[in-house]
Amino acid sequence: MAQAALRKNRAAPGKAKLGPLPVWRLDDLYPSRDAPEMKRDLDWAAVEAKAFRADFAGKVASLEGAALAGAIQRYEKLDETLSRIMSFASLTYSGNVSDPAVGRFFQSTQEKVNEISSELIFFNLEITKLDQAKLDEAKRGAPALARYAPWLRDIREYRDHVLPDDMERLLHDKAVAGRGARTVARHGQQVLAGVGFTTDHAFHRHLRRVLVLDQLLGSARLLTRELGEELLRTRRLPVLLPL
Numbered sequence: 001m002a003q004a005a006l007r008k009n010r011a012a013p014g015k016a017k018l019g020p021l022p023v024w025r026l027d028d029l030y031p032s033r034d035a036p037e038m039k040r041d042l043d044w045a046a047v048e049a050k051a052f053r054a055d056f057a058g059k060v061a062s063l064e065g066a067a068l069a070g071a072i073q074r075y076e077k078l079d080e081t082l083s084r085i086m087s088f089a090s091l092t093y094s095g096n097v098s099d100p101a102v103g104r105f106f107q108s109t110q111e112k113v114n115e116i117s118s119e120l121i122f123f124n125l126e127i128t129k130l131d132q133a134k135l136d137e138a139k140r141g142a143p144a145l146a147r148y149a150p151w152l153r154d155i156r157e158y159r160d161h162v163l164p165d166d167m168e169r170l171l172h173d174k175a176v177a178g179r180g181a182r183t184v185a186r187h188g189q190q191v192l193a194g195v196g197f198t199t200d201h202a203f204h205r206h207l208r209r210v211l212v213l214d215q216l217l218g219s220a221r222l223l224t225r226e227l228g229e230e231l232l233r234t235r236r237l238p239v240l241l242p243l
Contacts, residue, residue, distance in 0.1 A: 024092070033105050042116075045078055045082055061129065066145070069148065070144075082116060128155060135152065
């Protein structure tokens with residue numbers, strides 16, 4: 001019976017009707033790609049991230065318990081907002097990777113979120129440098145800060161591996177740029193088809209440049225693999241923004 005069904009399917013190629021394919025229902029995040037709510041959140045996050053950096057960059061070690069808790073609460077709201085935006089963009093793109101408009105939306109959203117989150121990298125780095133005894137004392141004196149004890153513990157797990165602030169920002173931006181460049185190159189190859197594999201078109205020079213630049217200081221693929229190995233070793237998930 002199975003063989004007969006297989007022969008029947010082979011005899012009528014292209015006639016199978018799958019019907020409407022399932023799609024994500026993302027209304028709980030945003031109604032649409034051009035929803036004013038999403039633009040409002042992006043605009044707010046961009047302004048708030050700059051204000052957050054101006055308020056706390058280089059000052060985290062001097063914050064008392066309640067003040068540090070307040071800073072973490074502001075960071076938490078930013079993190080949740082940017083996570084919601086990227087969740088919507090990623091799921092929208094996953095649902096239709098062949099639509100150029102959706103691809104542009106995902107890429108531009110990722111660039112905006114990356115630019116905003118780069119303003120916040122300093123916060124985790126400064127938290128990793130806090131004196132443990134002083135931090136424990138601050139948590140005992142500020143219940144609002146004690147609430148974030150698990151998060152603080154996870155962030156400080158990486159204190160032996162952090163780089164200077166400017167280097168962390170560089171690698172953060174480079175990882176996103178490398179992934180984006182490879183995506184653009186892949187789509188360009190698909191558009192050009194066979195001619196893209198020949199020297200008759202200048203594409204091969206641009207592709208080589210993308211591949212070389214992506215490898216410098218660690219490619220997006222290599223950094224992803226190293227991150228996975230670190231997650232398996234520590235059994236702990238980092239927060240979204242440093243990624």
